[in-house]
Amino acid sequence: MKANDTTANQFDAEALKELRPENQLGKTALVLAAVCVAAWFSNIVNGAPLLDALPGMLILYVMVIIGLVIGRVCPFYLPSVAWVSLVSIIATLPVFPGSDWIIARLAEVNFLAVVTPVLAYAGLALTGREFAMFKQTGWKLVLVALLVFTGTFIGSAFVAHLIL
Amino acid sequence: MDLKLLLDWRLHLMVIVTSMFSEWIGIVRIPLGPGTLLLLPLLYAFVIGVLFNPHLFSGMGKIIPKPVSHAAGPIILIAILPFIAKFGSTIGPAIEQIIAAGPALILQELGNLGTMLLALPFAVLVLKMGREAVGATYSIAREPNIAIISDRYGLRSPEGIGIMGVYVVGTMFGTLYFALMAGYIASLDILDIRALAMACGVGSGSMVAACSAALAEAVPGSRDELLAFAGASNLLTYATGLYISLFIALPITEWLYKRLKGNAPKEVRHES
Structure with a gap:
């Protein structure tokens, strides 16, 4: 890599x-x-x-x-x-x-x-850089990140549920 | 990394005290609407850790100096390994059930593409984000995914900023969010609990830990089976995740991004 x-x-x-x-x-x-x-x-x-x-x-x-x-x-x-x-x-x-x-x-x-x-x-x-980045990227990326996590979880669960 | 820092007694003693205190508080259940939120000891441990982090409150440098806090970074990767071993030991005895559930286990890997289906349209259409959205939503932004973006776009590109943002949010809150979400969705009783267990396997040790622990607490009766499914799914993600995100997820994200932007000429990025 x-x-x-x-x-x-x-x-x-x-x-x-x-x-x-x-x-x-x-x-x-x-x-x-x-x-x-x-x-x-x-x-x-x-x-x-x-x-x-x-x-x-x-x-x-x-x-x-x-x-x-x-x-x-x-x-x-x-x-x-x-x-x-x-x-x-x-x-x-x-x-x-x-x-x-x-x-x-x-x-x-x-x-x-x-x-x-x-x-x-x-x-x-957690480093100073991470705290800073968190402040800087702010609420938009937090919102998107939570949707990303929700999406992958529900997506996988849904597919598995259909097949089981 | 200096071995003296890695083995600093203050750091490990702090972690032991924090962990024992968190374990002592134990699991707290909070009813919320139709479901229940589960607060696990790992959540308290994280919060206490953050409160003692010298980068947040410089006064804490007296207890944990900054260099020691830096040393804790690589330690996380090592600290998760005994847990992974404990996790694997739930898979071995349940191997027959896992093989029986094989097709569901393998195909649910494709469910990881759900990241972009939910998050990308929201990021582009509602939040009006630019190319950051591609990096942010094509995967759950763990280390292998970062390597792909770094290789293709560089980490200072908009895509790189997007993925690093989600990475940082994931590092800070991902574990906690997964624990809360998984426990809550399980308590709603809509999807097969085994399907939820498989969905926990997202390719991040601490996230799968929190997620499956929350499920096991929500449905204590099938604890061992759930842990086995989550562990097997996570192992599969380690093996396939890199390839799925490189060859399937990233191209689809690019395609979907272009559709959502309506093939309009590249607009000026407004992300500062």
Whole structure:
């Protein structure tokens, strides 16, 4: 994915590359450990006590690392999220050895509790540029954006509803 | 990015405290007309995060300095990965149901073209927007879509400004909007709940998370099935989304834009 004028683009190819977690596995492994700890604590309230959730969190950690390594060595590009997802699907297929045990351990990790810290990071990460752009582009683009989200959701739901 | 900043203890401790507090508040249901709005912990976490963002209130720089806030950007992409793994684990056990729903899953990808059908006419005819509308409405403006626009028009073009605007709105409010909208539409009980779950898979980790979590809360009985469908649909979008938006969505948007503008000579853009 090449950008034509890298110097002019603030959101340039280099920044995108920097953002891809599979390109710096060492760093990613450490940061991943930190965010897993955050999710682990977030899980206490509505999920399970720390010790009960530990195996599940470790399984998630290992799945992510495996997914990233595949994304790194794979000759064609798929987002790392797609690889992580595939690893996790395969490990929980009924035919996969030990899948029952994996599913039971993962059940200790609350689905919502893992997302909550992500949004906390997102709120803290918004840049001055994003706040400024938001003020500048203003209400028109907000309105259009909400219609875009509504359109894609209703569109997909409608097609699926007709076929199901 | 400097590893010291990425592992800054203030940032992660702040996130842990914020998350635990948000989880403690829990899910709040607000009846609204014929449906119900669901407020999820992730919403409170985001709002608290924004309130402590040093770029919004410079006084917060004492707690989270600006460089640390910058470091949080790339962390989001990593933080979503354990969740994606948890998500995938709902698909594996439900693989038979998913294969049975295969045709619906694949064809609903085309429903993503609904972005422009609703938003483009509104942007062009009501808001009188120019070429920004093409970039803004051809997709839901996540990273792969930005790459396409950047490649074809450049990001400082009107199309680029359009998509970046929607991208920023999506980053700031997309997750929250999807949670509210999905929960609300589910509570209206018009469309098949499984169809709504598939529609959640729009190719953004946090959006699908919020969307499917809201559905699962709205219809707790079929929680696992819904998560599995949303996850499968999202995975499919990762695989096909780039190609659908490049080869189908963008050409159709261009065509529709020309029709809506009535082939008139290019008017002066009024977007400042």
